[in-house]
Amino acid sequence: MYILETNSFKYYLGERLLFKLPALKLHTKSRIGLIGLNGSGKTTLLELLAGIRPIPAAAKIICKTTMTILPQLKERLSKSGGETTQAYILQALKQQSGLLLADEPTNNLDMDHLLWLEKELRHYSGALILVSHDRDFLDALCNEIWALDDKQLQIYQGNYSNYQQQKIISEKTHDQAYRKYIMQKTHLETAFSAKQQQAQKAVKTTKISLSEARITGAKPYFAKKQKKLQQTGQSLLTRLDKLKQIEKRQSLPIIKMNLLSSKLWQGQILVRAHNWSYIIDKKPLWQTASFSVKSGDKLAIIGPNGCGKTTLLKQFLKAHNKHLPNVQIAGGAKIGYFSQDIDILDPDKNLLRNLQSTSSQSEALLRTVLIRLRFKREDFFKPIQLLSGGEKVKAALAKILVSDCNVLMLDEPTNHLDLDAVTALEELLCNYPGTLIFTTHDRRLLKAIAKNLLVFDGTKLNFFPGPYDDYSNKQISTEYIEATADILLIENKLAEIISHLSLNPTEKLEAEFQSLLAKKRLLLSKQSS
Known part of the structure; x- marks a missing residue:
């Protein structure tokens, strides 16, 4: 079931085209990563989908679910940037909307809170459209990437890493097409040039007597030959004009910097x-x-x-x-x-x-x-x-x-x-x-x-x-071992309390039992995350 649909439309800021959208369809399990250069229109697109910004007359957006938008620019709540972001996120998650639009939700979050947000969104029951510059975040959560590039929205299946792989394949395909185009263009230009030279030589007849020319009809013969060569050349020129032009992809230059005046030596x-x-x-x-x-x-x-x-x-x-x-x-x-x-x-x-x-x-x-x-x-x-x-x-x-x-x-x-x-x-x-x-x-x-x-x-x-991977693996291993030890201690205490409850149940024992159960659930959730 689709929860949001749009037709294909263009969006202008004044007279400037910001982007052209294809028809879009979101279902209940959509996890969209919206990416693009600064100024390409990511926030504008979210605001159009959320109904915050007026849509063009030709646009049609149908939403069949509740929607919440988490803005990029957040009003400070007498807290730090990270605390403000967390407060906005908690408020948005509480609404449990069918579609959550989150504009840079990871801004100002430290590593622990970023992982917490990742876990919350992984278990979010509705659909998501996420704008983020955190590549691991997009990899962990997204099953589709919308890329705003050169005023066009391109759709790629998979997470951010899948998008990168598809981009590499696309670039290689483009490079192959460009090389083929250059070969065809060079071949046609060379053939056209050769025919032109042949046509010019066709009128440069060898010196023969007037009587010989009358007998052989040399002049008409060379004129016909020249015309035929010119026609062939024109045909080549027409093929050259009809050849689909492919632009060379801009490749980024390699950089090698030297420290010109360093007074430090490696390892000092x-x-x-x-x-x-x-x-x-x-x-x-x-x-x-x-x-x-x-x-x-x-x-x-x-x-x-x-x-x-x-x-x-x-x-x-x-x-x-x-x-x-x-x-x-x-x-x-x-x-x-x-x-x-x-x-x-x-x-x-x-x-x-x-x-x-x-x-x-x-x-x-x-x-x-x-x-x-x-x-x-x-x-x-x-x-x-x-x-x-x-x-x-x-x-x-x-x-x-x-x-x-x-x-x-x-x-x-x-x-x-x-x-x-x-x-x-x-x-x-x-x-x-x-x-x-x-x-x-x-x-x-x-x-x-x-x-x-x-x-x-x-x-x-x-x-x-x-490196960070070694540190992270060590932390996970240590935390898992510590959590396992704590769970064993809790289970021993729970067994002891159950025996007391069966003989002499009290409110204090029941409260302690429930508290230990909650601690055990928390530790188990940490181990599984």
Whole structure:
């Protein structure tokens, strides 16, 4: 049964075409991932389906179920960003609508709450349309991808990884078709050129006597031959004109950056902390932490919202600028720091000039980095104030990436980026030759880049020597073992209480019995999730 249907229609913002939609059909088990570049119209499409935005006269949207929309821009509820997002999510889930439209529901959520949301939506009884730049989130939940690309909505079956595979196949098919088109075009152009040359030579007769010409009729013969060659050439030209033109797909250039003036050598100790504690407003964020970070490392800082990740990055910066008793930064370190404030951009300069102001790299490399981050060539000379919010984030990241720094500290670099930009950033960071220290809630970025971790566990700050997958597997294994042990203890207590209840039932024993049952159910659900 279809719960929502639309006809095919176009949507304009003023005179500008934003997108063209095919006929859409959603059923009760639809799990849609809606993706596209920033500004492609994802939020607008959700608002059209939800009836928040007026639909065009030619559009027809039929909804046969209840609907809830979880907006991207949420009014702050005197709470942190993560807490506000959680409050909105809980309110939306309580409504149990037949269709939930969620616009960037993972924004500001830490890893634990992201996994909680994933679990809630996996068991959601209605249909879902999700806008998200979290690739693992889309993989876990979606059975169909709607991709807004070049003002068209393309539909792909499967999750985000399936979509990527289909895109690769589509690109290979296009490349093969382009090569075939070029071969046919070259063949026809060569044949046409040859016929033209033959036609020109046909009138250049050899010198013969007048009497011979009268006998053989040479002139009419060569004229006929020329006409026939010209007709063949015209036929080739007609075939050339009718040949379906296929444009060459734009391939992204390869980037190889060098640290032009690094005073650090690979493996040198960059950060050394010994019995380092940090207290703010009489509250310890971390206590007596000891660890070291080597030059060339790619270190991720992970932990729940509010644990102190951003504060830790800022303390590294402080230690670099002045002496701190329990943490030292190598003297040759030159740190580039990215925060969501985007305060490193000069509003009086255009995009390219901003990058050049702090970089010794060639202009060709700067342009290549911008192209990889999905900037167009006409954007290079735009003043910073004319860029969108997402473009400013990309501009700030590009400026730091190509700067003359040898250490990058990035605080949530994927926030406000679309999926294409996140993928491009991941590739750039994987190939970055310097040291990288970063925070992120993007699990795929974490898995692809981090070689080691700094983990907030309450007020403990632990160094984990290995990638996120190793840490995650170890955590799951430890938690499973601990949960199993706790379940055994609860079952022993339950057996004891049951024996007492059979002899002398009381309200206190009954309450304790129910409490233990609830704890057991919770532990079993954690094991199965």
